[in-house]
Amino acid sequence: MSGWMIFRHAVGMVLRNWRQALQISGFIFAVLVIFQISLERAAKVHIGIDSTMLQTVSPAMWLSMVAYSFVYITLSIWIAVAWHRYILLEELPEGWFPKWHGMAVLRYLGFMVLIGFMIVLAVSVFGFILMMLMPGAMPIFAIFLAIGAVIVSFRLSPLLVAAAIGERMDISEAWEKTSGSTGAILLIIVLQFALSVGLQIPPNLMMFISPVLSFVIEVVVLWFWTLVTASQLTTFYGHFVQERPLV
Template sequence: MLSWKIFMRAVRVILDDIGAALRVTALPYAILVVASVWFISAYGQHSLTELELTAMGEGDAAPILPDGFLAASLAVVLLQAAISIWIAVAWHRRVLLQESAEGVVPPVHGGQMLGYLGRSILIGLIVAAVSVAILVALAPIVPVLASPAVFIVAVIIFYRLGLILPAGAIGKPITVGEAWTATKGQSATVVLLALLTFAVSLLLQVPALIDASISGPPVATDGTLATPGPISVTYNLVVGWMLLLLGVSILSVLYGHFVERRPLD
């Protein structure tokens, strides 16, 4: 099955070059870890007032957030996006160009990173537009099919057009039309690939889900927001690192196979 071969090739890409993978991702991801730990320590133990707890229980009211919470959240999200793109571009170039991964600081390819952001936004807009069109067309007639149809079409568009991301990262940009043509007839393959990746992601997150169910509700009876323990936080960060690297590797393998005609064996 082609989807399985692509998935396993992506896994082997990481395992066969794990040293380079760690060097490419260690510093950027460490920055993200520090930011995440700071955010949790700064806002994780916010003591809720009686008014806030009351508001959280009402359907038409929103909880009052601590000062600086929204700004800090936005900063962490933007930092996460920037670091994800930094890692993605560096790893695409390592996988497809065998670019050197020596040193502590991975190469910063500013132009390629901005291009990656722009292409990601473009794909997101296309997926959103098509998804809305499907919902408008199907929801009033067969609502039960609307969500599955959106999921399948979104996956097909993302993976088939996603080839423009590694292409731009290595300085060999291709158009949306060229990416779509290169993956002609592979819609079933990318849907199965997405389901396989989702299944692995779910399995990796099972321990965290179990821990969350044991830990209890996010708001304790004394009105304090529960803070994840260090083991839970560390595990989630490691899983996030693995899934990020796996996702970038899958796009690299898709580009290498369908555009550059590289073998999967």
């Protein structure tokens, strides 16, 4: 039941604090959307399709994608750090820009890279071994490896939240604190997937009526889904690390 309660608490957290969520992330998220639209328009100019249907990316396009990735990751972490701090430390936003915590953002990014590297390394090793032993069953194993990667990322996610709020935590402590959470994580995965599918219905239906309104709804949906995802990490940390009740 803790998986359902974590998911419900995360969704309710955004709905109950939607004004603060909009104040923390609204302007920054709008910048991300504008940046993405600009990149997509640039892609139409710089990307050509040859006779073999292979995309040829110009150096200018590569620079645009690198710049976009850097800006997107930085601004996304800024939002996540501010949201974690608002929920767990009650750090209220001031104006339409959340307070910039440079060291917290840097540590958050560092742990993201570390967790990503560990998961990629583990999946690559296990995937190679399984492919050598039972190559025919690799598609099935790939599903389990993907699920395992998500479980590991969730169990290590307290490292990110701790970095955001200025707490010290190492990998072994995060793993120990989240012991016994696998069942809850599996349910969260299912519920998150269901939420993602459900949220795509309104903009897809509106596409037949008004593409512009459909785009606006899609932006709102993406914003809501992003905040819910951050809230799940916050709730996960609050419950398993700080032992807060799920009410």
